[in-house]
Amino acid sequence: TKRSDVSNSEYAKFVSQEVPRDEVSILNSVFSHLAYTFHKNPSNTEAMDAYNGIAFTIRDRLLKRLEDTDSHFISINAKRINYMSMEFLIGRTFDNAMLALGLRKEYSAVSNTLGFNLEDLIDEERDAALGNGGLGRLAACFVDSMACCNYNGWGYGLRYRYGMFQQQIINGYQVEAPDCWMDNPNPWEFPRPEISYKVKFYGNIAKTPSTSSGYTWENAVEYDVMAFDTPVPAFGTKNVGNIRLWSCKTNDLFDLNRFNAGDYPGATGNMVAADILTYVLYPNDNQNAGKELRLKQEYMFVSATIQDIIHRFKLTGKPWSEFHELVAIQLNDTHPTLGIAELQRILVDEEAMSWDAAWDIVTKSFAFTNHTILPEALEKWPVPMMGKILPRHLGIIFDINLFFLQHVEKSIPSEREFLSRISIIEESSPQQVRMAYLAIVGSHRVNGVAQIHSDIIKATIFSEFVKVFGSDKFVNVTNGVTTRRWVNQCNPGLSALITETVGDESWVDDYPKAHLLESRVNDEDFRKRWWDVKQANKLRLATYIKDTCGITVNHDALFDIQVKRIHEYKRQLMNILGVIHRYNTLKKMTPEQRQDQVHRVIIFAGKSASGYYIAKLIIKFINSVADVVNNDKDIGDVLKVVFIPDYCVSAAEVIVPASDISQHISTAGTEASGTSNMKFVMNGGLILGTVDGANVEIAEEVGDDQIFMFGVLAHEVDEFRFNLRYHPDPLDANLQAVYDTIKSGVFGNPDEFNPLVECSHGPGDNYLVSVDFASYLMAQDAVDALYKDRESWITKSILCGSRMGKFTSDRSITDYAENIWNIEPSAVDA
Numbered sequence: 001t002k003r004s005d006v007s008n009s010e011y012a013k014f015v016s017q018e019v020p021r022d023e024v025s026i027l028n029s030v031f032s033h034l035a036y037t038f039h040k041n042p043s044n045t046e047a048m049d050a051y052n053g054i055a056f057t058i059r060d061r062l063l064k065r066l067e068d069t070d071s072h073f074i075s076i077n078a079k080r081i082n083y084m085s086m087e088f089l090i091g092r093t094f095d096n097a098m099l100a101l102g103l104r105k106e107y108s109a110v111s112n113t114l115g116f117n118l119e120d121l122i123d124e125e126r127d128a129a130l131g132n133g134g135l136g137r138l139a140a141c142f143v144d145s146m147a148c149c150n151y152n153g154w155g156y157g158l159r160y161r162y163g164m165f166q167q168q169i170i171n172g173y174q175v176e177a178p179d180c181w182m183d184n185p186n187p188w189e190f191p192r193p194e195i196s197y198k199v200k201f202y203g204n205i206a207k208t209p210s211t212s213s214g215y216t217w218e219n220a221v222e223y224d225v226m227a228f229d230t231p232v233p234a235f236g237t238k239n240v241g242n243i244r245l246w247s248c249k250t251n252d253l254f255d256l257n258r259f260n261a262g263d264y265p266g267a268t269g270n271m272v273a274a275d276i277l278t279y280v281l282y283p284n285d286n287q288n289a290g291k292e293l294r295l296k297q298e299y300m301f302v303s304a305t306i307q308d309i310i311h312r313f314k315l316t317g318k319p320w321s322e323f324h325e326l327v328a329i330q331l332n333d334t335h336p337t338l339g340i341a342e343l344q345r346i347l348v349d350e351e352a353m354s355w356d357a358a359w360d361i362v363t364k365s366f367a368f369t370n371h372t373i374l375p376e377a378l379e380k381w382p383v384p385m386m387g388k389i390l391p392r393h394l395g396i397i398f399d400i401n402l403f404f405l406q407h408v409e410k411s412i413p414s415e416r417e418f419l420s421r422i423s424i425i426e427e428s429s430p431q432q433v434r435m436a437y438l439a440i441v442g443s444h445r446v447n448g449v450a451q452i453h454s455d456i457i458k459a460t461i462f463s464e465f466v467k468v469f470g471s472d473k474f475v476n477v478t479n480g481v482t483t484r485r486w487v488n489q490c491n492p493g494l495s496a497l498i499t500e501t502v503g504d505e506s507w508v509d510d511y512p513k514a515h516l517l518e519s520r521v522n523d524e525d526f527r528k529r530w531w532d533v534k535q536a537n538k539l540r541l542a543t544y545i546k547d548t549c550g551i552t553v554n555h556d557a558l559f560d561i562q563v564k565r566i567h568e569y570k571r572q573l574m575n576i577l578g579v580i581h582r583y584n585t586l587k588k589m590t591p592e593q594r595q596d597q598v599h600r601v602i603i604f605a606g607k608s609a610s611g612y613y614i615a616k617l618i619i620k621f622i623n624s625v626a627d628v629v630n631n632d633k634d635i636g637d638v639l640k641v642v643f644i645p646d647y648c649v650s651a652a653e654v655i656v657p658a659s660d661i662s663q664h665i666s667t668a669g670t671e672a673s674g675t676s677n678m679k680f681v682m683n684g685g686l687i688l689g690t691v692d693g694a695n696v697e698i699a700e701e702v703g704d705d706q707i708f709m710f711g712v713l714a715h716e717v718d719e720f721r722f723n724l725r726y727h728p729d730p731l732d733a734n735l736q737a738v739y740d741t742i743k744s745g746v747f748g749n750p751d752e753f754n755p756l757v758e759c760s761h762g763p764g765d766n767y768l769v770s771v772d773f774a775s776y777l778m779a780q781d782a783v784d785a786l787y788k789d790r791e792s793w794i795t796k797s798i799l800c801g802s803r804m805g806k807f808t809s810d811r812s813i814t815d816y817a818e819n820i821w822n823i824e825p826s827a828v829d830a
């Protein structure tokens with residue numbers, strides 16, 4: 001008998017067994033991992049060991065499902081979505097996986113048997129923080145939803161050794177420390193050394209008749225890039241998703257001869273050069289730093305991914321003409337746009353395809369999501385830099401551009417000016433490659449992430465492309481968030497209420513069912529429990545604040561929360577100026593009047609890009625104001641200001657369920673969507689926001705009355721900016737009083753904070769803080785008034801929570817599947 005026959009039949013028997021789900025079997029597998037994976041027995045098992053031992057048994061169970069899912073999709077030749085993203089902000093996996101497998105109770109009992117509380121073990125896990133903010137978290141929600149909705153979808157990204165930096169607050173200032181998340185064993189990844197590809201940089205292009213395109217890429221530096229798979233647990237289905245992350249193999253780059261000669265730096269130089277490619281995630285959100293190493297990261301990511309996609313496609317044995325029927329590639333912003341040039345290069349240089357046939361495949365496979373209109377975020381690469389690192393790709397991009405401009409000239413007779421405006425190459429000095437333009441030209445669909453944003457990109461930054469390609473190429477897919485993590489996992493109290501109302505847990509992957517909550521809005525007992533759940537979540541956050549900041553806050557106060565990346569356009573500055581106004585107002589009152597006011601805890605959290613001077617100054621300013629307010633005996637509990645350090649996914653899971661109000665107050669037209677706004681409202685928080693991003697659609701769904709909206713509208717912004725520059729109105733008296741307080745020096749040296757004064761009024765006020773300030777304060781007054789009327793508040797909170805069905809990422813993914821990917825779901829156990 002052949003080895004394969006024996007092993008295949010035995011193996012078939014083995015894998016057809018269900019992995020046991022009972023407590024005793026689970027406990028035994030935990031013992032086995034403790035003993036044989038980690039060299040531990042129950043007497044020397046610490047919390048970290050217990051977490052690892054348990055997590056590895058979950059890992060086993062996930063891997064089984066991952067295998068089953070993969071075989072299933074291969075067997076039916078399913079089309080696959082390849083979601084390409086430089087960021088996946090996953091956070092923790094442990095709790096999420098237990099809930100997905102439906103084994104949380106069993107694992108809780110097993111933890112107790114080992115002498116631990118499951119909640120404490122959950123806190124042993126380090127966040128996987130491979131992303132900056134909304135864009136990276138969206139990618140994580142999307143792979144969750146693809147798996148949950150039974151789509152054949154994989155995420156592709158980079159395995160950064162250091163994720164998003166850890167933020168310390170020292171003397172009020174942000175200080176960055178490396179995020180050493182790989183120091184512990186990671187139960188959630190599977191190294192796949194057998195899956196590796198060569199990725200090339202530098203070198204030169206030679207004309208050779210031997211290739212069909214006539215070009216070869218010579219003298220390049222080559223690296224081996226290898227895969228690490230991260231299974232994505234899915235709730236309510238046996239499908240499991242996958243995020244494939246790339247990293248360089250470095251061992252064979254060690255130079256033994258140099259080492260033997262005593263040249264240690266020389267011996268390891270090439271290893272370091274390869275390793276450093278995936279050392280760090282660039283900590284910029286909505287900002288393009290243009291660093292050479294980042295371009296190399298992007299190309300390494302893109303090249304390995306496209307090669308992997310092609311490899312899988314070839315296994316199907318189908319002709320190239322069917323590539324786009326089996327492969328969809330979604331570009332999460334422009335960061336993976338080089339994939340367009342890479343696929344074209346492989347097809348024409350290595351697969352001997354004609355330019356036009358290759359280009360047809362490329363444009364039918366790729367689609368592009370835009371996440372911002374902020375000019376400083378739009379990626380551009382200098383032509384000389386790209387020519388040095390990726391000479392062949394630069395040539396291909398010039399050709400793509402040439403054919404594109406020729407097409408435009410033919411179809412719409414246009415002047416040179418028009419052509420230079422839409423050219424992929426910006427004629428600056430040096431020339432620059434406009435990545436968003438390349439992404440549009442190389443894709444069959446382009447989408448924005450909320451209706452207002454999709455409308456704005458068509459009318460502004462991409463308007464010329466609408467003329468060229470027609471309006472239908474540009475679509476909207478409003479963002480969403482996974483209800484598995486952002487309701488079921490982070491808010492057990494609320495989840496129990498929804499489950500009781502719906503009758504079962506089906507709402508977790510069918511979120512529109514939460515609308516049934518509305519039927520209980522007049523039920524006294526239900527209303528009380530709804531309120532109690534919020535109070536319990538606020539108590540949990542108060543404890544977290546005590547532990548992380550040492551500040552005692554009263555959980556009966558109104559919790560007013562703004563947590564997100566620190567950015568001028570998000571206007572944390574307007575928030576803190578409003579806090580100073582509140583402080584001034586309270587100071588003028590008698591003690592009796594003060595006690596009569598709504599007590600508030602104002603909570604901030606968020607990281608600033610390390611080189612973003614104003615954002616860092618805003619953090620210092622918030623902390624300086626907090627110091628004064630929190631230590632003012634007159635104020636006491638009436639007002640507290642808190643800056644929670646090191647905002648991250650696991651912190652958000654404690655913060656989000658605890659809001660009464662959350663603020664989403666970007667200057668109209670600047671926030672593409674926002675996604676935390678959705679999470680807060682799902683968890684029964686009301687929002688105070690501008691008419692921007694997804695706030696607009698949230699208001700449509702929950703009703704204008706349920707939401708506190710203020711501020712100028714997107715189409716008015718330009719005119720206000722113009723007026724601030726040339727015909728400024730007199731300054732609002734309240735804002736002037738706030739500036740006077742700052743200038744009096746109560747918050748510290750006023751010179752230090754002067755740049756913040758200068759960028760919040762007059763010609764420096766790019767984000768219209770001074771324009772919106774008065775209406776912002778009015779909206780805040782309305783919040784106070786409503787909070788005093790507890791019954792009305794509870795009604796609004798329930799109505800909001802029940803009407804958020806649209807904002808599950810399952811709906812977003814279904815929109816993508818139907819309108820962009822043209823793909824059907826298929827369950828592994830169906």
Ligand code: GPV
Nearest residue numbers: 133134135285286371372672673674
């Ligand atoms: I471009 N976004 C982000 O987090 N980082 C970025 O570099 C860029 C965009 C965000 C937008 O700012 C949010 O409005 C949006 O909700 C999110 O992407 C997901 O679409």
